[in-house]
Amino acid sequence: MALDESFVGRTYPADEPYEVGREKIREFASAIGDDNPAYTDPDAAKQLGHPDVIAPPTFVFAVSYGAVQRHVLTDEELGLDYDRVVHGDQKFAYSRPVRAGDRLLVTTTIESIRSISGNEILGIRGEVHDASGEHVVTALTKLVVRAKDDEDDESNAGEETA
Numbered sequence: 001m002a003l004d005e006s007f008v009g010r011t012y013p014a015d016e017p018y019e020v021g022r023e024k025i026r027e028f029a030s031a032i033g034d035d036n037p038a039y040t041d042p043d044a045a046k047q048l049g050h051p052d053v054i055a056p057p058t059f060v061f062a063v064s065y066g067a068v069q070r071h072v073l074t075d076e077e078l079g080l081d082y083d084r085v086v087h088g089d090q091k092f093a094y095s096r097p098v099r100a101g102d103r104l105l106v107t108t109t110i111e112s113i114r115s116i117s118g119n120e121i122l123g124i125r126g127e128v129h130d131a132s133g134e135h136v137v138t139a140l141t142k143l144v145v146r147a148k149d150d151e152d153d154e155s156n157a158g159e160e161t162a
Contacts, residue, residue, distance in 0.1 A: 007110045028059050092138070
């Protein structure tokens with residue numbers, strides 16, 4: 001099923017805030033192999049002018065993509081077949097780093113729907129603000145909904161039972 005192009009411009013409001021904790025930041029930095037002390041040591045972060053440890057730049061993906069999962073991917077009217085989705089691209093535009101203690105809220109907007117060679121490209125913008133309303137980062141996500149091919153049709157043909 002093709003994506004409903006009338007969804008371009010649709011905005012999903014923020015829901016529950018994501019509370020950023022020092023331990024989550026430490027775990028993420030460890031998982032990506034980044035030993036920057038600003039991610040784990042509050043004193044090192046303060047020497048750089050931050051009130052507490054900061055998160056690596058890609059940390060916010062978990063927060064912004066969580067909003068995409070809760071809103072865009074579950075919106076049945078959009079017509080998205082999640083079994084065919086692959087992550088296409090990710091970009092971040094920061095106003096300031098994510099910090100331990102932040103309570104982040106994400107407003108998600110479908111920016112574009114394009115078709116290329118039978119694949120559909122879904123562009124999603126996530127505006128991330130803290131609890132006081134300060135802009136923290138804009139997350140730009142591209143999802144690719146792969147086109148069905150003849151093998152998909154053949155593999156599903158035998159699924160009918162009497």
